[in-house]
Amino acid sequence: MRSNSLFKGSLTTIILTLLEQNEMMYGYEITQKVKEIANDLKITEGALYPALHKLEGDSLLTASFKKVGNRTRKYYKLTENGKTESVNRLNDLKDFVEQMQLILNTKLTTQ
Amino acid sequence: MRSNSLFKGSLTTIILTLLEQNEMMYGYEITQKVKEIANDLKITEGALYPALHKLEGDSLLTASFKKVGNRTRKYYKLTENGKTESVNRLNDLKDFVEQMQLILNTKLTTQ
DNA sequence: TTTAATACCTAAGCGTTTTAGGTATATTTG
DNA sequence: CAAATATACCTAAAACGCTTAGGTATTAAA
Numbered sequence: 001m002r003s004n005s006l007f008k009g010s011l012t013t014i015i016l017t018l019l020e021q022n023e024m025m026y027g028y029e030i031t032q033k034v035k036e037i038a039n040d041l042k043i044t045e046g047a048l049y050p051a052l053h054k055l056e057g058d059s060l061l062t063a064s065f066k067k068v069g070n071r072t073r074k075y076y077k078l079t080e081n082g083k084t085e086s087v088n089r090l091n092d093l094k095d096f097v098e099q100m101q102l103i104l105n106t107k108l109t110t111q
Numbered sequence: 112m113r114s115n116s117l118f119k120g121s122l123t124t125i126i127l128t129l130l131e132q133n134e135m136m137y138g139y140e141i142t143q144k145v146k147e148i149a150n151d152l153k154i155t156e157g158a159l160y161p162a163l164h165k166l167e168g169d170s171l172l173t174a175s176f177k178k179v180g181n182r183t184r185k186y187y188k189l190t191e192n193g194k195t196e197s198v199n200r201l202n203d204l205k206d207f208v209e210q211m212q213l214i215l216n217t218k219l220t221t222q
Numbered sequence: 223t224t225t226a227a228t229a230c231c232t233a234a235g236c237g238t239t240t241t242a243g244g245t246a247t248a249t250t251t252g
Numbered sequence: 253c254a255a256a257t258a259t260a261c262c263t264a265a266a267a268c269g270c271t272t273a274g275g276t277a278t279t280a281a282a
Contacts, residue, residue, distance in 0.1 A: 007207055008119035008238060017215050028260050038210040047239050049262060071247055096118055097208055097219045099149040104128050108208045109220055119269050139229050158270050160231060182278055
């Protein structure tokens with residue numbers, strides 16, 4: 001992507017969906033996973049950690065600390081509300097893409 | 112859409128693309144056009160007018176006033192830079208959708 | 223004649239992200 | 253072995269883009 005950033009508002013969708021796929025993840029792991037599968041979408045820690053804290057505050061995620069060697073990881077998983085919200089977010093994104101296609105009068109994917 | 116809003120950053124893409132399709136448009140016309148073809152994407156005037164002013168300031172659009180009866184409309188059209196940026200923005204959006212599909216591991220459109 | 227639609231605009235506030243740091247442990251490399 | 257890089261968490265100021273909530277004025281509809 002020319003512009004360095006992802007479209008604002010999509011970070012939460014990414015987090016929730018990754019946690020739907022993986023059951024338990026810690027913050028740094030999420031940044032690496034995104035880098036691995038979608039190299040153009042840089043998610044920065046400055047955005048990620050506040051987003052995780054907000055999702056936890058909204059009871060969409062729960063957190064638990066796990067010690068690995070001498071280092072502590074904070075693992076997150078979806079709550080029931082989080083699972084529901086994850087589905088909603090995905091639908092929002094699908095709707096957005098469809099509406100954009102109507103306006104742009106072109107398909108947004110080749111697949 | 113559940114959430115009332117569009118993904119942040121997409122408004123500029125919408126404006127530029129509509130002006131690619133229509134040559135000349137005024138602000139209010141843009142709001143109505145979007146409402147007409149994508150009823151779920153509400154673009155508000157409070158967002159639109161500052162966005163138009165910024166695009167004009169960045170020399171992607173030029174503006175000219177036209178009197179229609181006793182009422183003045185401010186018509187915008189793309190500059191050469193604007194045409195280039197319009198293409199870039201569309202490519203950015205396409206890239207974004209493709210990268211999101213990789214992360215979500217699902218297609219975002221049925222078409 | 224009041225309301226709704228057309229047509230422009232601004233400004234405060236809000237939420238999300240960027241930018242730019244900070245701490246500490248573990249591993250790699252020169 | 254020392255220094256650099258990677259892992260792992262975090263915060264805070266600032267920028268950014270949008271929402272919300274106004275404002276003015278003209279024209280059309282109820």
